Structures are given as structure tokens and as C-alpha cells.
Amino acid sequence: MSEVGARDRLVMAGLIILGLLTVVAGIMSGRSTLQYVLESDAGQAVENWTNLIDENLTATGTLPGQVLGENVEIIAPKILAGHTSPGNDTAPFSRNGGLVGEHQRSVNGLENFALQWVSKSRTQGDEGYVSKLGGFAVLAPDHSILATGGSFNGDVLKGALSDETVRDALDTAIATGKTQSSDYFDGNEGKPIAFVPIVSDGKLDRVYAFEVDQKAAAAMTDVALTVVSLATSLLIVMGFSVPAVIASRRIRERWRAEDQIRFLALHDSLTGLPNRLQLRQTLDLAILRCKRNEKPMAVLALDLDRFKDINDTLGHPAGDALLQEVATRLRANVREVDLVGRLGGDEFTIVAEQLDSPEDVLPLARRICTALGETYRIDGHDVISSTSIGIAIAPIDGETGDQLLKNADLALYRAKQDGRNTYRFFEPSMDAALQKRRRLENDLRVAIRKNQLHVEYQPQFDLKTGTLTGYEALARWHHPTDGDIPPSVFLPLAEETGLIGPIGEWVLRTAAAYATTWPKDTKLAVNLSPAQFKVQNVTEMVRRILDETGFEPRRLELEITESLLLQNSETVVGTLEALDRLGVSIAMDDFGTGYSSLSYLTRFPVRKIKIDRSFIETLGEDKQSSAIVNSIVGLGKSLDVTITAEGVETQNQAELLKRWGCNEVQGYFFGGPEDQVEVDRQVHSEQQDRQADDEQQVHANQPVLADRQRQRDRAEEHSLVA
Known part of the structure; x- marks a missing residue:
């Protein structure tokens, strides 16, 4: 301006x-x-x-x-x-x-005009001359x-x-x-x-x-001449003033529009920070100065932690307000020589020059983590967020803008993996890990397309009677060259890349179709990722699969985690209530490891609580873990909610859980994940055991039944006599 x-x-x-x-x-x-x-x-x-x-x-x-x-x-x-x-x-x-x-004639018109001004000086005796x-x-x-x-x-x-x-x-x-x-x-x-x-x-x-x-x-x-000059000057000034004001206003409006266009070409429209184009231009010049002055510089890649959850919970206007406040705090905490830019979404970048050593960037990183970790007041809500920072140093970690930005992103990814709200310097091994992750992502896509995934089933038992109550369906991936890929590796990758949707749907369809061959009282439990609720209509997906397979809704349990309940959005609540009306049971998985809240058990249609294996591992050895498990079991009894303990691996754990009144158990002590062949054998064996138990019960009850029959016969004879 x-x-x-x-x-x-x-x-x-x-x-x-x-x-x-x-x-x-x-x-x-x-x-x-x-x-x-x-x-x-x-x-x-x-x-x-x-x-x-x-x-x-x-x-x-x-x-x-x-x-x-x-x-x-x-x-x-x-x-x-x-x-x-x-x-x-x-x-x-x-x-x-x-x-x-000779040119007297050419001036006669001017002469006559001018002489009008001096005509008062003429007299008749002057023959008309002044x-x-x-x-x-x-x-x-x-x-x-x-x-x-x-x-x-x-x-x-x-x-x-x-x-x-x-x-x-x-x-x-x-x-x-x-x-x-x-x-x-x-x-x-x-x-x-x-x-x-x-x-x-x-x-x-x-x-x-x-x-x-x-x-x-x-x-x-x-x-x-003075009068004429003044009048002429006034007319000229007036004649210039009006067009000048109009012209000036139009010029000012045009220049303002041009300045706005130039500003938007180099700045982010939401925060006013330099955009990607200006950031790259500044970064390229900074690299040249770094080489010329032989002093290091740093590129800091920033990403807000859990910004998407805030955006989804409070709405996009609140998310925009948060980004604007973040931009303000960044400006206030960088040095005058530093450039802060926004690449898009919740991604920011800082170009820090004039460093004497790579360690000089540490105070800046700490200030930013502290400033962005403080509470925000957005639209009447107290919002807590933080930031993860990846740092790349030039010329050590790269001599081009692309290399520095890429390596800073790799360091940022590591910072998020290490717990968020922290910073990490780039290390060469990060690049190798990224390449491996990208290769694994491509292989996972191929595995989905070529049906290289399979489902295994872990049994669940009634702790009081010891009978089989159902199976939990678990996705497994056997890589053609790398062997078995742990679910803890490929499932988070699927959630990050959006592949969890097709994988989750495939697991549910495969397991439901197979479970139709089980006894009618054997249930099927399937995990649902919070990411599935964001990328697909879960209710319609479940209803469609139940219709296709003919599996009964009352036999299906869908396991969710507390992170899904944290969203507490109308969409999530509506989906869970719709599934409950459909007849499907909702189970809360890994209870106690997240933001456990008793209000979840009353606000959402939860029918089962699964105690996380981390509490079961130290059961009987750690007083706190034992107290927590005992309390959860008691809570389930009070709320009439089924309690299942995961990760039971010893007889002592099973006896303690049985003594406290836990309903169901699941773990390697009772049986690990099994393929369909082993499940078929186990189901067949369970059916034989039940038949045998039924026959024994029948034989045990035959004398009683005969005695009851004789009593009925005597009663009938007595009535006939009467």
C-alpha cells in the first residue's frame, strides 16, 4: 500500500x-x-x-x-x-x-481581442491609438x-x-x-x-x-494580463483538478488491484505468509549466499499435530483461525533474517540463514515448539495443538532446494513417529527408511490387487464354562520375498495411505462369508479402523456385506478404538447408532490405553469392553494393573456389559480373571490366530464335545424323567377315578 x-x-x-x-x-x-x-x-x-x-x-x-x-x-x-x-x-x-x-494581417484577430482590454485608454484625440x-x-x-x-x-x-x-x-x-x-x-x-x-x-x-x-x-x-492570467490559471487548475482526481482514483484502484495480484502470486491468501513460489525463490538465493559465505543454513519443515482432528471436530472455519494464529506465533518467534512460509494445509517451512554452526538452529526449534504448544482460544474453545519439526542443514544435507525440502520432510516424519511435539535432524538412514516404506506401500497395493492378503481367526472362550464363543478375524500379509509382514507395520501404513478402506471391507466380507459355516451361536468379531469412518459409509458397507453373505447381524461384533470416540462427531454417533439398530454389537477395543472416559459407555451403544493386553501382561505381578483390571471387570458387571480380556497367556492370569468375574478371554493360553483348516477342526471338535455333553446330560436325566412320567400317569388315573 x-x-x-x-x-x-x-x-x-x-x-x-x-x-x-x-x-x-x-x-x-x-x-x-x-x-x-x-x-x-x-x-x-x-x-x-x-x-x-x-x-x-x-x-x-x-x-x-x-x-x-x-x-x-x-x-x-x-x-x-x-x-x-x-x-x-x-x-x-x-x-x-x-x-x-507583412504579417500584420495575421495578428489582427489577436490585436482586436487585446485592444478591448486597453480601449479605455483611447480618446478621440488619439485617433484611436493607445x-x-x-x-x-x-x-x-x-x-x-x-x-x-x-x-x-x-x-x-x-x-x-x-x-x-x-x-x-x-x-x-x-x-x-x-x-x-x-x-x-x-x-x-x-x-x-x-x-x-x-x-x-x-x-x-x-x-x-x-x-x-x-x-x-x-x-x-x-x-x-494579470486578470486574464489569474482567470486562466483558475480555469486550468479547475480543468486539471477534476480529471486529475478521477484519473488518480482510477490509477490508484488499478495499482491496488495489480499490487493485490502480485501479493497473491507470492503469498498465502489465508495467513499472508510467503507461499511455495516465494519460498523456493528465497531458498535458492539463501543457498547461494550459504555457499558464498561458507556458513550453514537450515530448512525447518513444520506440521501441526492432530490438526485434522481439530478441523473435523470444530469445523473448517476454526481450522483456518488456528492456522492464522499459528502464522502469527511463528512470525513472533523467528529472527528477522528468517523466512516463514506456508506450503499448504498445516505445513509450514522456515528458512534460517546466518548460522555459525548447525546447533545454532536449536534455540529456534525449541522456541517454536514451545510457542505452538500453548493453548489456543478459537471461537470460544480452548484448543490444544503442537507441532513436529524436521530440520535439514545446508550444505551437509543437500545443496539444492529440492534436496533440503525432501530431507526436512523425512526428519519431520521421524519427529512424528517419535511422539510429536518435538524436532529431529535429518539423518541419511531416514532416506533409506523412506524408500523402504514407499516400496512397502507399492507392494501392499499389489497384494490387495492380487489377493495376497489372508485372514486368520483367534478364538474367544467363555471363562466360566470354557466353551468357544467366537473368533476375532485378523488380517495377515505374507510377502512373496520378505515373508510375513507384521500387522503393526502394514496396517498403520494402510491407514496413512487410504488403503485401510478396501482392506477392512475385504476382511469383513471374507470372514462373514466363512463364518456362515460355523454353529449359530458362534460369533465373529472384526476390527474397524477410525480411518474407515472418514473414507466410506460404514453402515451401508456392513449392511451390504451382511446381505451378500447371509450372515446374521446378531452374530457380528465390530471392534472400535477410543480414538474413534474422541471425534465425537454427529457422523460417528449416527453410524454407531445405525449399526446398533441393525443388530450388530459394538465392542470397545484396547480399553484403558487411550483417553478412557466412562461417559463413552453411556453415550455410545457399547455392548462389550476388551481389556488391553498391556494390563493383562503384568496381572498378578503389578498391583496397579491388577487393580485396574479388577475395576474394569466390576464396572462391566454394574453396566451389564460383557468384559473380554485380551492377551491371556498363563493359567494364573486366567484364574485371577475368573475369580473376579471376567466373562470372556482371548490369548495364546487358549489359542492363537489360526487359519481356516485349524478353525474347521476346532469348530468340529467343539461340536462333538457339545453333543457328548448333551448325551451325558440326557442319560443323567433319564431316571428323573421316568419318575416324572410315573407321577403324571398316577395323576391321570386319579382324575379318571374321580
């Missing part, structure tokens, strides 16, 4: 200068015009005076005592009479343009004075002729036969004098000298 103001001032100054130049040009033009008009008037007056004097001389051979209202002094009467014989054919020579001339006769003289061709009149006398005229300029004008008039004019000084006052040569019979006979008095006319014309 300051650039716009400076340019506006330049434009206005230019317009003012142009207006002033126009006014000055107008004044000078007006003055020249009036000057020319006065000279023209003087020329005509001189011509008229010449004719009047010449008439007297040629008629009488001398001059009367008064001519043109001026007293006449005859200095050389005989010589004068000899030069003015009556009846001679005399005429003035042609005159130059100084007084009258020029006055101050004095006159008759000179012989040899410069001798023959007669004078008015202000001229012998001394004055001799003094005038002693001036070289005046004498040159007289000589020129005699030599050329043309009227000439000049100025002479009477004291300190300059006065105009005109010389008119007169011919007689083709020969120069005499010269008339006239003092032209234009003081009154000049004063009047000066007043007129």
Missing part, C-alpha cells in the same frame, strides 16, 4: 507540474500576444504621425508652432525647407515587422537635427543618438529605407524611439524620429 501511495503522489505531482507549466505557457503566450499588439498599435500610430507631419512639411515647407498637440522648435529652418519643398512626391520607405509589416506621442524630430540623412517637438529637444535627442544601439537603428533605417525602432535611456528610464525614412523623388530626403509613449497602455495591459 505504501508503494501505491508513493506512486499516487508522483502522479499528482506530475499533474500539478503539468498544470503549472500550462499556466506559465499561457501567461507567456498572452504577454507575447499583448506585446505584439502594442507594437502593432505603435507602428500604426507612427505611420499616422508621419503622414500628419509630412502633410505640414510638404504643404508649407516648414512646421507650424504646434503639431500633434506638441510645441515645435525649428532648429535649421533653411535646411528643413530644402528637404521639404512643396509639391514633392514623398512617401515613407517600407517598414519592417518590428512595428508594422500609443501616445512623447516627442518627435526631423533629421537629415547626415543625422543633423532639423526640428524637434514635444519631449524631444536638441540635448535629449543628441543624448539618444549618442547611444550606439539607437545610432545603429538610425543607420539601418537610412541604409535600408525601412522603419526601425530601438530604445534609449533618459536617465534610468528606457523609452522606445522609432525612425521613419522619407523619400523624395526616389531619394532619401529626411528621417522622422518619434518617441512612442505606451506607459498607460502597458499598465492597462499588465492589469488586463
Whole structure:
């Protein structure tokens, strides 16, 4: 905006200068015009005076005592009479343009206009001329004075002729036969004098000298010129002002639009920070300065932790407000030489120069982590966020902008893996890990396309009776070259890349189709990732698969984690309630490891709680773990919610859980994940055991049944007798 103001001032100054130049040009033009008009008037007056004097001389051979209202002094009467014989054919020579001339006609229009300003100085006795006769003289061709009149006398005229300029004008008039004019000084006052040569019979006979008095006319014309100049100036200023204001406004609007376009081309529209384009330009220049000065520089890649959760929970306007506040805090905590830019989303980058050593960037990284980790007040909500930072040092970690940005991103990824709200420097091994991760991602896509994944099933048992109650379906991946890939490796990768949707749907469809071959009281448990709720309609997906496979909804348990409940969005709540109405049971997996809240058990339709294996591992050894497990079991009894313990691996753990009243167990003590062949064998064995138990029960109950039959028979006989 300051650039716009400076340019506006330049434009206005230019317009003012142009207006002033126009006014000055107008004044000078007006003055020249009036000057020319006065000279023209003087020329005509001189011509008229010449004719009047010449008439007297040629008629009488001398001059009367008064001519043109001026007293006449005859200095050389005989010589004068000899030069003015009556009846001679005399005429003035042609005159130059100084007084009258060929271009007189071209100025008549201007003359008539200008003379209107000085018409008040004219009188009838002046024959209509504004020029006055101050004095006159008759000179012989040899410069001798023959007669004078008015202000001229012998001394004055001799003094005038002693001036070289005046004498040159007289000589020129005699030599050329043309009227000439000049100025002479009477004291300190300059006065105009005109010389008119007169011919007689083709020969120069005499010269008339006239003092032209234009003081009154000049004063009047000066007043007129001043009035005209002021009026013209006012009109010109007014004429320039309105267009100048309009032009200035339009120019300012255009420049403001251009400045806005240039700003948006190099800045982020939301935060006002430099965008990717400006950041790359600055980074490239910083690398050149780094090489020239032989001093390290750093690129810091920043990413807000859990920003997507905040955006989804509070809405995009709140997310935008958070980004703006983050930008403000970043500006306040970097040095003047540092550049903060926004690449997009919640990604920011800092270019830090003038470092003496790579360790000099540590205070900056710590300040940023501290500043961005403080509570934000967004739309009436207290929002807690933090940032993870990856740091790449030039020229150690790269000598190009692409290398530095890439390596800073790798370090950022490691910072997020190491717990977030921290910073990490780039290490070469990170690049190898990234390449491995990318290769694994590509292989996972191939595995989905070529059906290289398979499902294993881990049994769940009723702890009180020891009977099989169901199986949990678990996705497994056997890589063609790397062997078995742990679920803890490929499932988080699937969540990050969006592949969890097709994988989760495939597991549910495969397991549900297979579970239809199990006994009707054997249930199927399938895990749902929180990411699935964001990328697909879970309710429709479950309903469609149940319809396709014919699996009963009451036999299906969908396991969710507490991180999904943290979202507490209307979509999640609506989905869980719709699944509950469908007849599907909801189980809370890994209970106790996240942000456990008893309100979840009343707000959401949870039918089962699964105690995380981390508490079961130290059961009986760690008092706190034992107390937590005992409390969870008691809570389940109070809320009439089924409690399942995961990761049971010892008999002691099983006995403690049974003593406290835990409903179900799952773990290697009872059986690990199994393929379909082993599951089929186990299900068949379970069915045989149940049949055997049923037969034993029947045999055990036969005497009782016979006794009851005899009692009924006696009762019937008694009724017949009665």
C-alpha cells in the first residue's frame, strides 16, 4: 500500500507540474500576444504621425508652432525647407515587422481581442491609438537635427543618438529605407524611439524620429494580463483538478488491484505468509549466499499435530483461525533474517540463514515448539495443538532446494513417529527408511490387487464354562520375498495411505462369508479402523456385506478404538447408532490405553469392553494393573456389559480373571490366530464335545424323567377315578 501511495503522489505531482507549466505557457503566450499588439498599435500610430507631419512639411515647407498637440522648435529652418519643398512626391520607405509589416494581417484577430482590454485608454484625440506621442524630430540623412517637438529637444535627442544601439537603428533605417525602432535611456528610464525614412523623388530626403509613449497602455495591459492570467490559471487548475482526481482514483484502484495480484502470486491468501513460489525463490538465493559465505543454513519443515482432528471436530472455519494464529506465533518467534512460509494445509517451512554452526538452529526449534504448544482460544474453545519439526542443514544435507525440502520432510516424519511435539535432524538412514516404506506401500497395493492378503481367526472362550464363543478375524500379509509382514507395520501404513478402506471391507466380507459355516451361536468379531469412518459409509458397507453373505447381524461384533470416540462427531454417533439398530454389537477395543472416559459407555451403544493386553501382561505381578483390571471387570458387571480380556497367556492370569468375574478371554493360553483348516477342526471338535455333553446330560436325566412320567400317569388315573 505504501508503494501505491508513493506512486499516487508522483502522479499528482506530475499533474500539478503539468498544470503549472500550462499556466506559465499561457501567461507567456498572452504577454507575447499583448506585446505584439502594442507594437502593432505603435507602428500604426507612427505611420499616422508621419503622414500628419509630412502633410505640414510638404504643404508649407516648414512646421507650424504646434503639431500633434506638441510645441515645435525649428532648429535649421533653411535646411528643413530644402528637404521639404512643396509639391514633392514623398512617401515613407517600407517598414519592417518590428512595428508594422507583412504579417500584420495575421495578428489582427489577436490585436482586436487585446485592444478591448486597453480601449479605455483611447480618446478621440488619439485617433484611436493607445500609443501616445512623447516627442518627435526631423533629421537629415547626415543625422543633423532639423526640428524637434514635444519631449524631444536638441540635448535629449543628441543624448539618444549618442547611444550606439539607437545610432545603429538610425543607420539601418537610412541604409535600408525601412522603419526601425530601438530604445534609449533618459536617465534610468528606457523609452522606445522609432525612425521613419522619407523619400523624395526616389531619394532619401529626411528621417522622422518619434518617441512612442505606451506607459498607460502597458499598465492597462499588465492589469488586463494579470486578470486574464489569474482567470486562466483558475480555469486550468479547475480543468486539471477534476480529471486529475478521477484519473488518480482510477490509477490508484488499478495499482491496488495489480499490487493485490502480485501479493497473491507470492503469498498465502489465508495467513499472508510467503507461499511455495516465494519460498523456493528465497531458498535458492539463501543457498547461494550459504555457499558464498561458507556458513550453514537450515530448512525447518513444520506440521501441526492432530490438526485434522481439530478441523473435523470444530469445523473448517476454526481450522483456518488456528492456522492464522499459528502464522502469527511463528512470525513472533523467528529472527528477522528468517523466512516463514506456508506450503499448504498445516505445513509450514522456515528458512534460517546466518548460522555459525548447525546447533545454532536449536534455540529456534525449541522456541517454536514451545510457542505452538500453548493453548489456543478459537471461537470460544480452548484448543490444544503442537507441532513436529524436521530440520535439514545446508550444505551437509543437500545443496539444492529440492534436496533440503525432501530431507526436512523425512526428519519431520521421524519427529512424528517419535511422539510429536518435538524436532529431529535429518539423518541419511531416514532416506533409506523412506524408500523402504514407499516400496512397502507399492507392494501392499499389489497384494490387495492380487489377493495376497489372508485372514486368520483367534478364538474367544467363555471363562466360566470354557466353551468357544467366537473368533476375532485378523488380517495377515505374507510377502512373496520378505515373508510375513507384521500387522503393526502394514496396517498403520494402510491407514496413512487410504488403503485401510478396501482392506477392512475385504476382511469383513471374507470372514462373514466363512463364518456362515460355523454353529449359530458362534460369533465373529472384526476390527474397524477410525480411518474407515472418514473414507466410506460404514453402515451401508456392513449392511451390504451382511446381505451378500447371509450372515446374521446378531452374530457380528465390530471392534472400535477410543480414538474413534474422541471425534465425537454427529457422523460417528449416527453410524454407531445405525449399526446398533441393525443388530450388530459394538465392542470397545484396547480399553484403558487411550483417553478412557466412562461417559463413552453411556453415550455410545457399547455392548462389550476388551481389556488391553498391556494390563493383562503384568496381572498378578503389578498391583496397579491388577487393580485396574479388577475395576474394569466390576464396572462391566454394574453396566451389564460383557468384559473380554485380551492377551491371556498363563493359567494364573486366567484364574485371577475368573475369580473376579471376567466373562470372556482371548490369548495364546487358549489359542492363537489360526487359519481356516485349524478353525474347521476346532469348530468340529467343539461340536462333538457339545453333543457328548448333551448325551451325558440326557442319560443323567433319564431316571428323573421316568419318575416324572410315573407321577403324571398316577395323576391321570386319579382324575379318571374321580
